[in-house]
Amino acid sequence: MADEWKAPDEKADDKSWKLLEKAVLAGVQEQRRSRRWGIFFKSLTFLYLFGALALFSPLLDRQKGAVGGGAHTALIEVRGMIADQENASADNLVGSLRAAFKDAGTRGVIMRINSPGGSPVQSGYVYDEIRRLRGEYPNIKLYAVITDLGASGAYYIASAADEIYADKSSLVGSIGVTAAGFGFVGVMEKLGVDRRLYTAGEHKAFLDPFQPAKPEETAFWQEVLQTTHRQFIESVKQGRGERLKDEEHPELFSGLVWSGEQAVELGLVDGLASSSQIAREVIGEERIVDFTLQETAFDRFAKKLGAGVAEHVALWMGFQGPVLR
Incomplete structure (x- = not known):
């Protein structure tokens, strides 16, 4: 007798699916x-x-220092923009300089410079520290060696050295001060944008690029730049002394840059040489130890x-x- 057909148990099926779903x-x-x-x-x-x-x-130690001790020439790199929080900040350079001068094996210090300059404040800090260290350690000479570029604040620093050297094709100088910005007043007028600025103080927003420049404020800002330029010139003259040919070349402080070869004639540098040449032939210690602060x-x-x-x-x-x- 044929088996009777039985309808599927829907409840059992539903329960199986739920168990499967739970397992998954x-x-x-x-x-x-x-x-x-x-x-x-x-x-x-x-x-x-x-x-x-x-x-x-x-x-x-963030400074490589004199590994193994002994006599050596200390090297400090000045690379890139001279500014706070940069590799060539005053904190980093001053720390490197102090460590180099303090080391018992140091026979001379070389600052190898490749920088377009930067902050006059940071450059001034380093300049003053070099002068102080030279007074504290009179038997250790500091030589600035400019490679590709030693301009503006970088030359400010270099001028504090006992002597400055460069390559014949180095770019040297740019003794000047600059401050740049943009004016968007005309653009705003064309776009129909209305600038709303609220200040307490008549000249508080005198550098605002969205406001028209006022003649008296422009004259004031120019005076600030002239004052900074004068300070720069005085420091360079103090550092270089009679070696400068500024009376023969009044454009020396105009912001122009010269090749290393021209810079020798102008008294901006003392000669043409590399760091290894200075270590070997001037300082007399060919072994170079890097005191640059490292990451x-x-x-x-x-x-x-x-x-x-x-x-x-x-x-x-x-x-x-x-x-x-």
């Missing part, structure tokens, strides 16, 4: 949990290494991997955008 969801949740724990432990390891670098990095491993690590830290922390905390799985 449990698997997905477990994967997510494992992934989050993985991110957590990776981030923890990363932060541990980051902290270890932060802890031990100060123990690694620590922690600094480099932070710059390169800082974005990675932020990304991992964001993922760990649940701040994540759309992701394809």
Whole structure:
């Protein structure tokens, strides 16, 4: 006798699907949990290494210094813009200079310069410190060696040295002061934009590029620049003394730049030579030790991997955008 047909048990089917759904969801949740724990432990390891670098990095001297001791020529690099928070900031350069002069093995100091200049304040700090150190250590001479460029604030610093050298094709000088900006008044008028500015003080916004320049304020700002220029000239004259040919060449302080060869004739530099030549032939110590402040491993690590830290922390905390799985 044929088996009787039985209708499927809908309740049993429904129960099976629910169990299957729960199993799948449990698997997905477990994967997510494992992934989050993985991110957590990776981030923890990363932060541990980051902290270890932060802890031990100060123990690694940021100055290369005189490894192994002995007589040497100390070298300090002046590269790029002279400004606060830059590699060629006054803090960095002054720290390097003090370490170089203080080292018992130093027989002479070379500042190798390749810079377009920068802040007159930062340059002035370094200039004053060089003069002070030269007085404190009279037996240690400091030589400025200009490579590609020694202009404006960079030459300001160089003029404090005992002697200045350059390559025949170096660019030297630019003894002047500049302040630049833009004026957008005409553009705003064409666009129909109305500038609304509220100040307390008649001249508080005299450098605002969206306001018309007033003759009396322009004259005032020019006077500020002239004062800074005069200070620059006085410092250069104090440093270079009678070696300058400024009476024969009144354009010396006009902001022009000259080649190294021309700079010798003008008294801006004392001769044409490289750092190794000065160390070998003038100072008499061919061994050069770099005292330039360097970025620590922690600094480099932070710059390169800082974005990675932020990304991992964001993922760990649940701040994540759309992701394809």
